[in-house]
Amino acid sequence: MGGRRVSTGGSTFWSAVRLVARREFTERIRDRGFQISVGVMLVILLASVAIPAAIGGGSEKYDVAFLGPQQAQLAQTAERQAALLDVDVRVGTVADRAAAEKALADGKLDAVVADGRILVDTTLSDPLAAVLQSAWATVERDLRLSASGIDPGAVNQASAIRPMPKTTLDPDADERDTRKGIAFVGTLVLYGMLMLFCMWVASGVVEEKSSRIVEILLATVPARALLTGKILGIGLLGLLQMLVTAVVGLAAASAFGSVELSGAMIYPVALVLLWFVVGYALYACMFAAAAARVSRQEDLQNVITPMTSLLIASFLAAIFLGQKGGTIAHVLSYIPPFSAMLQPPMTAADEVSVVENLVAFAIALLALVGLVRLAARMYEGAVLRMGGKVGFKEALGTARKG
Incomplete structure (x- = not known):
């Protein structure tokens, strides 16, 4: 993370948030490992579009x-x-x-x-x-x-009898199958990006705490501004990568003739991007609050296991239930954070409507408001406590006293 001092002077809360977010975004995007990972992902994406098109393109x-x-x-x-x-x-x-x-x-x-x-x-x-x-x-x-x-x-x-004409009872079947394919790839990317960037948030919190940089930062930046800025800066970087991936993927699919770009095809991609923002915010708050409870990277995996398990469960639900529908899938599609993974594939499969997208989105935003407050209180109560793991109740109790 680096030990550069962030000075806000008499700046407002949101000025401090912008400074921290800019710091996180700038340091991460300059990281050589991040640049290589983006390049590798784009190469894999292009290959996954080009190879099937080359093999199956045109009739023999x-x-x-x-x-x-x-x-x-x-x-x-x-x-x-x-x-x-x-x-x-x-x-x-x-x-x-x-x-x-x-x-x-x-x-x-x-x-x-x-x-x-x-x-x-x-x-x-x-x-x-x-x-x-x-x-x-x-x-x-x-x-x-x-x-x-x-x-x-x-x-x-x-x-010389003419062949019987064909009448398709479901004329949108081919288009829906294409949308399902786009949503499936989008779900894989969404899962990978959520896991990657939320882990960055968690490891960054522990790194600042273990090196005691957080004590320097909190001397000039409020704890909530530091947490908000960290989540925002890393999240903007994740959104940028998602946008690049979406644009390159759709452009390549269109160029190779795999997809005919239209509103119906772009909508699932737009949903993936939208739910990345919401899903990332939900998970990042949980990852950050959990990470603030420990002072060593070795202890991080233990406290974030519930969140990673929840993310994996959401991903599996999206893969196995998302495009099939059913009662369980519909119920989970309204429950945050499951909704972030389930809404895109279920929309692509025509299992949920635009109105249902909006309802699920509104529920997720309400949950996010409460989660942000809870995560901020836990972060404030635990981030300055060194040594062993800080208990959940202990972190909240310290925040109340502060």
């Missing part, structure tokens, strides 16, 4: 050729069947069987139909097999019909 194309007396008829029929089955087939030519086998071995052709057999180098994909088998069956049927004195053209005309 198949190159085929035909040999034998019916090769022209087979080629025309295969092209018609491919169009009907929505398979991209390109028909080429080869001089003879030897040329066909060489083209297969060199990877220039995927399959060759010769004398009633399908030749492949290694494997035959199911879509291409369906096209070739259908084309072969159609040509063979026409030959047998002609041999029996039946006009194949009349049979083909009678068999």
